[in-house]
Amino acid sequence: MQKFDVLIVGAGMVGLTLALALRKNSQLSVAITDTTPLAQIDNEHDVRVSAINIASKNIFDNLGIWSEISQNRHQAYQHMHVWDKASGGKLDFCASDGDAFPPQDHLGWIIENKVIRHALWQKAQADEGISFFTDSKLASIAVGDSEVFASFAAPENPNARSSAPSMPILAKLLVGADGANSWVRQQMDMEMFFKDYDHHAIVGTVKCPQGHQNTAWQVFLESGPLAFLPLESEHNDLCSIVYSTSPDEAQRLVNSDKVEFAKALTAASDGKLGDIELVSERFTYPLTMRLVQNFVKDRVILIGDAAHTIHPLAGQGVNLGLLDAIALVDTLCAQPTNELANAQALKAFARWRKSEASEMIAAMAAIKEMFAPKPAPLALIRGLGMNILNHVAPVKNTFISQALGIKDNLPSMAYKIQ
Incomplete structure (x- = not known):
């Protein structure tokens, strides 16, 4: 014993x-x-x-x-760019912004x-x-x-x-x-x-010709959120993706060929990171x-x-x-x-x-509910609200504090x- x-x-x-x-x-x-x-x-x-x-x-x-x-791979990011595909609304966060807390060097690290x-x-x-x-x-x-x-x-x-x-x-x-x-x-x-989110997540590593720019990118699509998380690499051009979408769409994307999958990511991200290339295996798992x-x-x-x-x-x-x-x-x-x-x-x-x-x-x-598919008028209102909030420092400070864990x-x- x-x-x-x-x-x-x-x-x-x-x-x-x-x-x-x-x-x-x-x-x-x-x-x-x-x-x-x-x-x-x-x-x-x-x-x-x-x-x-x-x-x-x-x-x-x-x-x-x-x-x-720190002696191994770890990527700090100072910025976060979030946008809504349906309405064009966006939010931008920077570690140095805000008066409600001491400005930080980084928003976080992707490791x-x-x-x-x-x-x-x-x-x-x-x-x-x-x-x-x-x-x-x-x-x-x-x-x-x-x-x-x-x-x-x-x-x-x-x-x-x-x-x-x-x-x-x-x-x-x-x-x-x-x-x-x-x-x-x-x-x-x-x-x-427990509750099924009715989403499966796809994860993998992609190359982004325009570089990740020390930024965490997230776009809300009608099918679910897609994130590009910056990875440390020689040319700062690798990102880890987390794509949350319906189970059927996740299975379709995982089974598609690499070129088709990469084109779908490029289109979903509005080409903001360039013509994306898949450089790893893809895996999917249910979200609950x-x-x-x-x-x-x-x-x-x-x-x-x-x-x-x-x-x-x-x-x-x-x-x-x-x-x-x-x-x-x-x-x-x-x-x-x-x-x-x-x-x-x-x-x-x-x-x-x-x-x-x-x-x-x-x-x-x-x-998740906020960015669920909405009729066009409601989606436009949502986008307008995002663009207004993007210029309201106290609200952005709250979001940044939550992201920082402060x-x-x-x-x-x-x-x-x-």
Whole structure:
């Protein structure tokens, strides 16, 4: 039997951030399980990227991994250009704009998921208080009065160090950070609300002859939003695309040849980035809103995509999950080691994070509805409203603050190092 204070299921960005933050702020022993191999950093861009805001960058800074991320591919962007295809309305944002908060050098960074995970993983492996279990998946969870009992299945990997299951783990708390299809959530039968967005997302990497200009581009089409997210490259001409559209249209576009697909992107973006060229594989996946009814059940806690998923149109999913992790650290580190499962503290954590997730879900739903197909007169009014707002500084300041992650009631490590 192996004993730890906290068992984290899922060594993605959110789970690894939690492990490192717990170790930085306490002497708690941490176990982390995940059989997903660590992707190595090579010359090929990962089609899975994240838009990292100021709050998340502060978290990585405070964990001492931002410098490692900075040595690999990461693209800062200072501008955001949003327009409505149907009406011609537009909004332009710049990091240096606004009087409601200190002007920033960047609105955010577009970083490949494998770059972030690699930096977090290497840092966590160097911490003797974090133990990795990567050969076997968990087979069962049993929650007792004072501990959680987790047992492993036999290793699936024929190259695993041992063909026998790892010894079971006893932990004071178990945290599920194992993604949208969370095994932990299913094992614990934690009730979840969900709604199909009726969109599938297409992701890939494209070359843009006119360059990305350190700008995040997003056009709202009748079929859904299309984003061009700038990637670091030699000529600043690569973007990651996230195209949210109907399931049938997504399947048609993914099955189309590369030239036809690229022409569709060029037309959709009004040629603002030039004649686009597809330079990677295309992948598509369904978009679903998920929100667990309660983030905590007994000694089990859900964070990140295991607890909530939102539409990617604002790029805030990963940032929300990272704040979950750091908020949990604030909560646990305020408790004595023998009272980590303090019911009152964990309920307060659950209310805090569910409120934040619900607010973000509502905002995404409002934006999606706002840009849904409308009769021509209403679309023109929408465009006129966008053009008016583009010159109203207080409103733009609010949007910029949200994009930056600058808000009240942030967890402690989301603030800049003093």
